[in-house]
Amino acid sequence: MTRRWGKAGVPLTDAETRRNDARRNKTAAERVLADQRTYREWRAGKVVPWRITLALDSHALYGPEVDEACGAAEPDVDMWEAGTRYPTWEQLKKLAKLTMVTPGFFMIRPAELLPAQTSMQFHRIGGERAEWRQPPPVLLFTPEAIAETVRGAD
Known part of the structure; x- marks a missing residue:
């Protein structure tokens, strides 16, 4: 058995x-078990396109490099975000992995209200409020x- 160390160099x-x-x-x-559950959710079509956009935007990831990093061809990732092509x-x-989240992150349903639908848009300091009025x-x-x-995954 290899020696493992605890707090402040004290051996366990x-x-x-x-x-x-x-x-x-x-x-x-x-x-x-979580990976198996997430896979079942993926097969059931539970991926939320908006979550893909959120993850990419939070890391300022854009362009054909993203498609390549995801094993896709341009414009697949754009189509994922539009909800017209489902990722494998x-x-x-x-x-x-690219966006540093788990695959389960993409299955999380968003809150019922978005910031543009609340008074949150009026609490911004500086900046333009127009950014809150983005398409749904x-x-x-x-x-x-x-x-x-999913049919191709069988």
């Missing part, structure tokens, strides 16, 4: 090391886009 006892290893293995098993599972995982987010993929991609 064998029992503490075993407990930490068991906890780490449990976390890995939970991750596998592998593409979604690459997108998640794309929240669903077309059924045809989902069917075409």
Whole structure:
């Protein structure tokens, strides 16, 4: 058994090391279950296009380099954001890695109200309020886009 260290250079006892290893293995098993659940959600068409836009915009990722990094061809990522082409599972995982989120992030439904629909737009200091009046987010993929991609995953 290799020596593991605790707080401030204090070596862990064998029992503490075993407990930490068991906890780490449990976390890995939970991750596998979460990945399986996320995969089932992807197959069910639960990816939210707006989440893709949100993740890309938060990292200022634009252009054909994004398509390439996701294993897609231009203009696939634009079509993902528009809800007209559904990403494959592998593409979604690459997108998640690129934007530093989990694939499950893309399945989270947005809140019922967007900032432009609340008084939040009047609390901004400086800047133009016009940015709050953007077109509504794309929240669903077309059924045809989902069917075409998921059918190919069988």
